[in-house]
Amino acid sequence: MLELEGLTRRFGAKTAVDNITLAIAPGEMVGVIGRSGAGKSTLLRMINRLGDPTEGRIIWRGRDITALRGQALRQWRSQCAMVFQQFNLSPRLDVLTNVLVGRLCHVPAWRAVLGLWRETDRAIALSALEQFDIGALAPQRAGSLSGGQQQRVAIARALVQEPAIILADEPVASLDPRNTTLVMDALQEINRRFGITVLVNLHSLDLSRRYCTRLVGLAAGRLVFDGPPEALTDAVARSLYGLEAAEVIGAEPALVAA
Numbered sequence: 683m684l685e686l687e688g689l690t691r692r693f694g695a696k697t698a699v700d701n702i703t704l705a706i707a708p709g710e711m712v713g714v715i716g717r718s719g720a721g722k723s724t725l726l727r728m729i730n731r732l733g734d735p736t737e738g739r740i741i742w743r744g745r746d747i748t749a750l751r752g753q754a755l756r757q758w759r760s761q762c763a764m765v766f767q768q769f770n771l772s773p774r775l776d777v778l779t780n781v782l783v784g785r786l787c788h789v790p791a792w793r794a795v796l797g798l799w800r801e802t803d804r805a806i807a808l809s810a811l812e813q814f815d816i817g818a819l820a821p822q823r824a825g826s827l828s829g830g831q832q833q834r835v836a837i838a839r840a841l842v843q844e845p846a847i848i849l850a851d852e853p854v855a856s857l858d859p860r861n862t863t864l865v866m867d868a869l870q871e872i873n874r875r876f877g878i879t880v881l882v883n884l885h886s887l888d889l890s891r892r893y894c895t896r897l898v899g900l901a902a903g904r905l906v907f908d909g910p911p912e913a914l915t916d917a918v919a920r921s922l923y924g925l926e927a928a929e930v931i932g933a934e935p936a937l938v939a940a
C-alpha cells in the first residue's frame with residue numbers, strides 16, 4: 683500500500699500540491715488528471731522523491747519514506763520507477779544499453795562502469811524489449827528511434843528495474859494517436875501481467891477513462907475527485923478542467939458551454 687498523508691509542496695507563495703491524502707492499493711492503475719498546472723507532476727515527483735514535500739508524509743508498506751537519504755533513498759527509487767514525457771534516454775547509446783540502465787540497482791556498480799553486463803541481465807533487457815515488440819531495435823542508437831519507440835524503450839527500462847510502482851509523468855503528451863495507444867497498452871500490460879501499480883499523469887480524459895481503474899482529479903493542487911472512471915461525469919470533468927473541458931472531454935465547445 684502506498685499512502686500519502688497531507689502531502690503538500692509549496693514553491694514560494696505558490697502551493698503546487700495542497701494537503702493530498704490518498705491510499706493506493708497494490709496493482710491499481712491510477713490516472714492522475716487535471717488541467718495544466720494542477721500539480722500532477724509535482725505530486726508524482728514527490729512520490730519518487732525527486733522533489734521533497736514541504737509538509738506531509740509518504741508511507742510505503744507501513745514505512746515512512748519521506749526523509750530517506752543515501753542508500754535507502756536509492757532503494758526506494760529502485761522500487762518506484764519513473765517514466766518521463768521526454769523519455770530521458772541516452773540518445774547516443776544503443777537501445778539495449780539504455781534498457782540495461784534499469785538493471786543498475788541489481789548489479790554491482792563496477793560491472794556497469796566497465797560495461798560488463800551479465801548475460802542474464804542482457805536476456806532480461808532483451809525480453810522486456812520483445813514484450814513491447816521492439817526487440818529488433820536493440821542494437822540501434824536510441825536517438826534514431828521515433829518518439830513512440832523511445833517511450834516503449836523507457837518503459838522497458840522501468841520494467842527491468844522490477845519495481846513495485848511505475849510513475850509515468852505525461853508519458854504520451856508528445857506522441858501521435860497510434861503511438862499513444864502503443865505506449866498506453868504497454869503500461870496497461872505491465873500493470874495487468876506483473877501486478878505493478880501504475881500512477882500515470884494524463885491530460886486526456888478519454889485515455890484516462892479507457893485505461894485506468896481509478897481516477898484522481900487535482901485542481902489547484904487539491905484533490906477534487908477520487909473514484910472509478912464511471913463516476914467521473916462530464917459535469918465533474920467540466921468543473922475539473924474549466925475552459926479546457928471541451929478539449930479533454932472531446933465534446934464540441936458549444937455543448938460544453940451549454
Ligand SMILES: Nc1ncnc2c1ncn2[C@@H]1O[C@H](COP(=O)(O)OP(=O)(O)OP(=O)(O)O)[C@@H](O)[C@H]1O
Binds near residue numbers: 697720
Ligand atoms: N520548480 C518550481 N518552481 C516554482 N513553481 C513550480 C515549480 N514546479 C512547479 N511549479 C508550479 O506548481 C504548479 C503545479 O505544477 P505542475 O507541473 O505540478 O502541474 P501539472 O499539473 O503537472 O501541469 P502540466 O500538465 O502543465 O505539467 C504550477 O503552478 C507550476 O508553475
